[in-house]
Amino acid sequence: MVRVGVVGAGGIAAEHFKHIAANEQAEFVAVCDIVLQNAEAASARYGAAAYTDVTAMLDRERLDALFVCVPPFAHGDIEEQAARRGVHLLVEKPLGLDLEEVRRKAAVIREAGILAGSGYCLRYLESVQRAKRYLADKEIAMVRAFRFGGLPPTPWFADMAKSGGQLVEQTTHNLDLMLYLAGGVRRISADMALLLHKDVAGMTIPDVTSVNVVFDSGAIGHLDTAVIPQPDGRSSLEVLGRNFRLTIEGTSLTIAEPGTTTTWRGPGDFYRAQDDAFLQAVQTGDAGLILAPYEEALRTLEVTLAANASAASGIPVLLEREDAGVAAAPIPDAG
Numbered sequence: 001m002v003r004v005g006v007v008g009a010g011g012i013a014a015e016h017f018k019h020i021a022a023n024e025q026a027e028f029v030a031v032c033d034i035v036l037q038n039a040e041a042a043s044a045r046y047g048a049a050a051y052t053d054v055t056a057m058l059d060r061e062r063l064d065a066l067f068v069c070v071p072p073f074a075h076g077d078i079e080e081q082a083a084r085r086g087v088h089l090l091v092e093k094p095l096g097l098d099l100e101e102v103r104r105k106a107a108v109i110r111e112a113g114i115l116a117g118s119g120y121c122l123r124y125l126e127s128v129q130r131a132k133r134y135l136a137d138k139e140i141a142m143v144r145a146f147r148f149g150g151l152p153p154t155p156w157f158a159d160m161a162k163s164g165g166q167l168v169e170q171t172t173h174n175l176d177l178m179l180y181l182a183g184g185v186r187r188i189s190a191d192m193a194l195l196l197h198k199d200v201a202g203m204t205i206p207d208v209t210s211v212n213v214v215f216d217s218g219a220i221g222h223l224d225t226a227v228i229p230q231p232d233g234r235s236s237l238e239v240l241g242r243n244f245r246l247t248i249e250g251t252s253l254t255i256a257e258p259g260t261t262t263t264w265r266g267p268g269d270f271y272r273a274q275d276d277a278f279l280q281a282v283q284t285g286d287a288g289l290i291l292a293p294y295e296e297a298l299r300t301l302e303v304t305l306a307a308n309a310s311a312a313s314g315i316p317v318l319l320e321r322e323d324a325g326v327a328a329a330p331i332p333d334a335g
C-alpha cells in the first residue's frame with residue numbers, strides 16, 4: 001500500500017481526497033492544514049490523522065507520497081522537506097511564484113531521485129492524449145486557445161502577490177496544453193489589464209489578458225484569457241497545420257482534414273486518472289505513468305511568468321534554454 005499524506009486541505013484537496021480514498025493501492029494516512037478545522041474535517045471524513053504542521057506530519061508518519069495542495073504563495077520548503085525524506089510528490093500547479101525558488105526545489109527533487117508530478121490534470125484527458133498521438137508526426141503552424149471564466153472564490157486569487165494572476169494561476173492549464181502539444185516557446189509577449197473588475201476591493205490581478213508566442217519549432221501561438229462576471233465559462237484550443245485543424249473543447253476532440261471532419265468524445269474524470277497514474281507510478285516506480293512531471297511544470301511556470309514580465313515591461317521576452325546558459329530576459333529592441 002502507498003501511504004499518502006496531503007498538505008493543504010482546501011478546494012482542490014477535496015478532489016484528491018476522494019481519489020486517494022477510492023484507490024485500492026493507497027492508504028490516506030495523514031492530512032495537514034494550517035487551519036486546524038480544515039485538517040480535522042478531512043480527518044473526520046477519511047480517517048487520516050490531522051496535523052497543522054507539515055514537518056511534524058512528515059516526521060511522525062512514514063509517508064510514501066505527499067500531495068501538495070497549498071496556494072501558490074504558500075509552498076515554503078514543503079517540497080524540499082518531503083524530497084529529503086524520500087517522499088514522492090504530486091504538486092498542484094502553479095509550482096510557486098518565484099522562479100529561482102522553484103528551480104532550487106526542482107534541483108533538490110532531482111538529487112533526491114524521487115518521483116514528482118504536477119497538477120496539470122488536463123494532460124490526462126483522453127481528448128488530449130488522442131490529440132498528442134495525432135500530432136506526433138505533424139508539422140504545426142499555429143496554436144490558438146482561450147479560457148474565460150468567473151472569479152474563483154478563494155480570497156487569495158485576486159491578489160497578484162499571492163496568485164501571480166489568472167495566467168499563472170488558472171489559465172496556466174491552457175498554456176501548459178499548448179506547450180505539451182506544440183513544444184517549447186522561445187519568445188513571448190503579453191498585454192494584460194484590469195478592466196472588468198475595477199470596482200472589486202483588493203483586486204490587483206489583470207482580468208483581461210492576450211498572449212502571443214513563438215514556439216521553438218517556429219510555429220506561432222496565441223492565447224486569450226479573461227475573468228468575466230458572466231457565468232459562461234468557456235475554453236478551447238485549436239491546432240492548425242497543412243491539411244488539418246484539430247480542436248479540443250474539454251472532453252471533445254475534433255479533427256478536420258480535407259473532405260472529413262471527425263469528432264470524438266471521451267471520459268472527463270481527469271483528476272481521477274491523474275491521481276491513479278501517480279499512485280501507480282509510486283507503487284511500481286514507473287515514472288512514465290506521470291504525464292505532467294515537475295520539470296515540465298517548471299517550464300510552464302517559466303513561460304507564464306515571462307508573460308507577466310512582458311506585460312509589465314511592454315516588450316517581448318526571449319526564453320533561452322537553461323542549457324544554453326542564459327536566463328529569460330526581455331528583448332531590448334522589440335523590433
Ligand SMILES: NC(=O)c1ccc[n+]([C@@H]2O[C@H](COP(=O)([O-])OP(=O)(O)OC[C@H]3O[C@@H](n4cnc5c(N)ncnc54)[C@H](O)[C@@H]3O)[C@@H](O)[C@H]2O)c1
Binds near residue numbers: 007011033075121
Ligand atoms: N489542478 C486543478 O485543476 C486545480 C484546481 C483548483 C486549484 N488548484 C491549485 O491548488 C492550489 C490550492 O488551491 P485551492 O483552490 O485548493 O485553494 P484553497 O484556498 O481552497 O485551499 C488551500 C488550503 O491550503 C491551506 N494552507 C495554506 N498554506 C498552508 C501551509 N503552509 N501548510 C498547510 N496548509 C496550508 C489553507 O488553509 C487552505 O485550506 C492552487 O495552487 C491552485 O491553483 C488546482
